[in-house]
Amino acid sequence: MNARRAVRSALRKYDDQALRDARSAVRTAKEALGERGPPWWTDGAVDVNRTMAVNTVYADWYKRLGET
Known part of the structure; x- marks a missing residue:
């Protein structure tokens, strides 16, 4: 989570290098x-x-979802 918070902080500061890091x-x-x-x-x-x-083996299951 520290890294995610660092992304948010860099975005707010418009700091490109900090954002990359x-x-x-x-x-x-x-x-x-x-x-x-x-x-x-x-x-x-x-x-x-x-x-x-x-397009998968789940096609029938997916179709039934729309029927309810």
């Missing part, structure tokens, strides 16, 4: 938490991230 710190933290970077799990499931639901 803060965003780099956010990226580093997210990678350390496993939120960014290569997947750290291998469950064998197909990656459907950033794919429209109607």
Whole structure:
């Protein structure tokens, strides 16, 4: 959260270098938490991230959502 607060502070101050540094710190933290970077799990499931639901195995489920 310190890095996120640093982003907010840099934006308010219009400090481009501080903003780059803060965003780099956010990226580093997210990678350390496993939120960014290569997947750290291998469950064998197909990656459907950033794919429209109607084009995945979840198409029927997605269609039923609109029927209620």
